[in-house]
Amino acid sequence: MKLVSLIALAITAATATAIAAPPTPATVANIKVLSDKVPDVSSLDAWKASFIKPGMTDKEKALAIWQTVATFQHQDAPPSEFLQNEGTVYDAIKMFNVYGYSYCGVAACEMTSLARYVDVPARVRTIVAHVVPELSYDNQWHLLDASLISYFVHPDGDIASIDDVVKSVQDFLKDHPDLKGNDKALRDFQAQNNWTGWKNGPTLLANSPLYDATGWWPAKTHGWYSTMQEYDGSKNTPFNYEAGYSLGYKVNIQLRPGEKLTRNWFNKGLHVNMDGSGGAPGCMNMTVGQGFLAYAATRFGDIAPGRVGNGTLEYSAPLADPTLAQNAATYDNLAISGKTLTLKDAAKPAVLEIRNPCSYVYLAGKITLNATIGAGKITAEFSDNNGLDFKPIATFTTSGEQTIDLSKLILRRYDYRLRFTLEGAGTSLNALNFTHDIQHSQRPLPAIDKGDNTITFSAGPQEGTITIEGSTFQTNNGKNLLFTDFHPVLENITNDKLQLSGDTGSITQEIATPGDITRMNILTHYRARGAKSGWDVQVSYDNGKTFTSVTKAQGPTAFNGNYVVLKDIPPHTKSAKIRWQGFGGSNGVMIFNLRIDADYQLPASGFRPVKVTYLYDEAGAAKTNEWIVTKPADTKKIHCDVKPTMKSIILELQ
Numbered sequence: 001m002k003l004v005s006l007i008a009l010a011i012t013a014a015t016a017t018a019i020a021a022p023p024t025p026a027t028v029a030n031i032k033v034l035s036d037k038v039p040d041v042s043s044l045d046a047w048k049a050s051f052i053k054p055g056m057t058d059k060e061k062a063l064a065i066w067q068t069v070a071t072f073q074h075q076d077a078p079p080s081e082f083l084q085n086e087g088t089v090y091d092a093i094k095m096f097n098v099y100g101y102s103y104c105g106v107a108a109c110e111m112t113s114l115a116r117y118v119d120v121p122a123r124v125r126t127i128v129a130h131v132v133p134e135l136s137y138d139n140q141w142h143l144l145d146a147s148l149i150s151y152f153v154h155p156d157g158d159i160a161s162i163d164d165v166v167k168s169v170q171d172f173l174k175d176h177p178d179l180k181g182n183d184k185a186l187r188d189f190q191a192q193n194n195w196t197g198w199k200n201g202p203t204l205l206a207n208s209p210l211y212d213a214t215g216w217w218p219a220k221t222h223g224w225y226s227t228m229q230e231y232d233g234s235k236n237t238p239f240n241y242e243a244g245y246s247l248g249y250k251v252n253i254q255l256r257p258g259e260k261l262t263r264n265w266f267n268k269g270l271h272v273n274m275d276g277s278g279g280a281p282g283c284m285n286m287t288v289g290q291g292f293l294a295y296a297a298t299r300f301g302d303i304a305p306g307r308v309g310n311g312t313l314e315y316s317a318p319l320a321d322p323t324l325a326q327n328a329a330t331y332d333n334l335a336i337s338g339k340t341l342t343l344k345d346a347a348k349p350a351v352l353e354i355r356n357p358c359s360y361v362y363l364a365g366k367i368t369l370n371a372t373i374g375a376g377k378i379t380a381e382f383s384d385n386n387g388l389d390f391k392p393i394a395t396f397t398t399s400g401e402q403t404i405d406l407s408k409l410i411l412r413r414y415d416y417r418l419r420f421t422l423e424g425a426g427t428s429l430n431a432l433n434f435t436h437d438i439q440h441s442q443r444p445l446p447a448i449d450k451g452d453n454t455i456t457f458s459a460g461p462q463e464g465t466i467t468i469e470g471s472t473f474q475t476n477n478g479k480n481l482l483f484t485d486f487h488p489v490l491e492n493i494t495n496d497k498l499q500l501s502g503d504t505g506s507i508t509q510e511i512a513t514p515g516d517i518t519r520m521n522i523l524t525h526y527r528a529r530g531a532k533s534g535w536d537v538q539v540s541y542d543n544g545k546t547f548t549s550v551t552k553a554q555g556p557t558a559f560n561g562n563y564v565v566l567k568d569i570p571p572h573t574k575s576a577k578i579r580w581q582g583f584g585g586s587n588g589v590m591i592f593n594l595r596i597d598a599d600y601q602l603p604a605s606g607f608r609p610v611k612v613t614y615l616y617d618e619a620g621a622a623k624t625n626e627w628i629v630t631k632p633a634d635t636k637k638i639h640c641d642v643k644p645t646m647k648s649i650i651l652e653l654q
Helices: 003-020 043-049 058-072 093-098 105-119 162-175 183-191 226-229 291-298 323-327
Strands: 028-035 122-127 130-137 142-145 253-255 259-264 308-316 331-334 334-337 342-345 348-356 361-374 377-383 389-395 399-403 418-423 428-441 450-460 464-466 490-491 504-514 517-528 534-540 549-552 555-568 576-582 590-601 609-619 621-631 633-640 647-651
Touching: 028 093, 028 464, 028 609, 028 647, 043 058, 043 093, 043 105, 058 093, 058 105, 058 130, 093 105, 093 428, 105 122, 105 130, 105 555, 122 162, 142 162, 162 226, 183 226, 183 609, 253 259, 253 647, 342 348, 342 418, 348 428, 389 399, 418 428, 418 590, 450 609, 450 621, 464 504, 504 590, 517 534, 517 576, 534 555, 549 555, 576 590, 621 633
Parallel strands: none
Antiparallel strands: 028 253, 028 450, 122 130, 130 142, 259 308, 259 647, 308 428, 331 348, 334 342, 342 428, 348 418, 361 399, 361 428, 377 389, 377 418, 450 633, 464 590, 490 504, 504 576, 517 555, 517 590, 534 549, 534 576, 609 621, 609 647
C-alpha cells in the first residue's frame, strides 16, 4: 500500500476516534465520600441501608429509629427555616446532615416520619413541657424518647407506653403528694443518697436502663426529677399532637469545573438563626465527649470534635471553558473572547443564567465580578423559586471589579439562580466568582479515627433535583418562600392556609426540569377529620389533560403524613403537574406541609477525576491527605497512629 494511502487511513482513523470520544462531563453529581467509622444517613434510602436490616421485627426497627435520632440530633434550641409547620425544621434527613440539633417536638416528628417510612405505626403526644413519640408493635404502643434519650422497661423486658409511665408516676405521687409539681423537692429526692434516693421512686422509672447512677439521662440536661413532672398527667396531658414533618431532602453533592465544597469539623459562629429569628444553639462551641455532649461519644460513637459545622461553597465560573455553556441554565448570544465572555451579536442582549444548588443551607454569600462596560450595561437578577420569577439586584454601568452581597437573599435557601444580561458593543464579563458560607452538621461527615480507616468514594447516578417546598402559612412571608411563590392553581382553598373551603377543592402545582425526570417524591402532611375526607394525590404527564391517582391521604386523622415515590415516569418527561384533590367537606381538611422533588437526568454530566482532601491534626502535627479519584467507585485506607483531630474535607474536580 502506498505511503500516501497509509497516511490517509491513519488520519481517517484518528478523526473517527476524536469524533467518537465522549465530551468531557460538565458536572459530576451525587458525589459521596464515606468513612467506615460513620453511618451513611445522606438520604432515606441510605439511612434505611445503614440502620434497617432485612428480617428485622417492628420492635427492632423501632429501636433502630430511636438509635438514629439519638445519634444524629442533640437536644438544643431549634434551627428555624420557616418552611415547615411551626417554623422549625422537621425533615429527619435534613436535620441529621445540615443541623444535628433541635428540641423534643422535632425529634418526635422525625421518629414518626421514619417509622411510617418503614411501615411501623407511630404517633406524637404532648405531656407536661415535653413532646414524645410512641411507636406501635405487637399491637401495643411503646414510648421511645430520642430527645432526652430515654425509655422505660417492664419487668418482662417490654418497653412501656406513655400511659404506663403516667400511671406509675401518678400511683407514686398519691403516696407522696408533697412531691407533685415540686421541682426543688423532686431534685432533692433524686439527689438523696446519690444513687439510692431516686430508685425509691416508681419501679417502672427505676428499671430504665438509661438513667445513670445518680438519676440523670445520658445528656445530663434532664433527670428523674423532670420525668416525675413531665409524666404526672397534669395540664390535661397526655394528648395527641403532631407538628407536621417533611420528607424528601437528600444530600446530592454536585461539582462543576471551578467549584469547591469545603466542610469543616469546626465553625465560625455562623448559624441559620443569626438574623435574630432565634438564638444560637448551646452546642455551638461544645466538645464531643465533654459536658452535655459526653454521651455522644461514649454511647453513640461520635468521633467528630463538635456538632455545628460551617463550610464554604465556592465557584469560579470558567468563562472561557465550553462546559459553562453546558452547565448554565441559560447561555444565549454569548461568545468566548480570550478569557472573557462577550456578546455574539452586539445588537441583541446576551444572557448568562447560573443555578447554584447546594445540599447544605446557605447562610451568607457574595458575587465578585469583573466587567468591561462598552456601549451598554450589565444587569444582575435573582430567583429563588426555580426561575419562575426574577428580581433585579444590581446594574453595572462602569467597568472594573464589582461585588454583590447575596446574604439577605440566600439565607435559609438551598438553591437559587443569578441571571446576568449583557448589553452593548464592547461589553464583556471578565471574571465571575461566587463565595458562600454554609451550615452543616459535623456528625455525619466521614471522620477518621485511630488505626486503619476505610474511605469509600462513589459518584452517580448523574441526576439533579428540582424541589418545590414553601411555607403553607402566610405569616412566614418574608422569612422564606411561601408555597404560593411556586404559582400553584388553587380552587376552593382558603387564602391564608391550604384548607378546603368547600365540599371539594384542589391544589395544582407544575414542576419542570432541565432533563428527563427519573423519579418524583411527593410529601403531604395533612388533616382530614372525617373517615370519608382527605386528599387524592394525582399526577399528570400530559400538561393536565389527564390525571392519575398515585396515593390517597385519607381520614380520619387530625394529622398524618403521606409520602409517595414515583419511579414509573414516561420516557422524555420534563414536566409534570401534581394535583391534591380535596374531598369530604371543609371541616379540617387541610395540608400543613407539602414537598415535591423531581430527580432528572443531569445534562452533560458524567464522571471525571475528583480530588478529595482531608485536613486533620495527628499528635499536634498538621496532616494533609490528598486523593485523586479516577473512577466512579473506589476505596482507600488512611492510617492514624493516634486519634486525629478532624479539620476539613474538601471536594473539587481535578
